[in-house]
Amino acid sequence: QVQLVESGGGLVQPGGSLRLSCAASGSILSENIMGWYRQAPGKQREVVARINNIGSTNYADSVRGRFGISRDNVKSMMYLQMNSLKPEDTAVYYCNLVAANRVYWGQGTQVTVSS
Secondary structure (H helix, E strand, C coil): EEEEEECCCCCEEECCCEEEEEEEECCCCCCCCCEEEHHHCCCECCCCCECCCCCEEECCEEEEEEEEEEEEEECCCEEEEECCCCCCHHHHEEEEEHHHHHHEECCCCCEEECC
C-alpha cells in the first residue's frame, strides 16, 4: 500500500508562484510514474504533469513553460513549481502514483488564483 500526502496549496494572486509537495510512503516500487492532476469545480480531473522514476517528464499544454515537475527518489518526494499562475489554474491539485498497474491518489490540496 502507498500513501500520498500533498501540501503547499493556498491563495495566490495572478502572476504569482506556489510550490506543491507530495510525500509518498509505504511499499513504493522502484519503477513508477508520479504525476500531478487537478480538478476545477464542474470539470473533469485532468493531468497537469507527470514524471517517471528516471526523471522523464511531460506536461499539459496549458502549463508547459510555467510549471516544473521534479522528484527526489531518496526522500520519496515529488514537487510542482507553479509560476505565472492564472485564475484558470484554480483547482484542487492531486498527487498520483502508478506502479505495477496500481493507481494511488492523495487527498488533494486547494490552489486558488485570485486578486
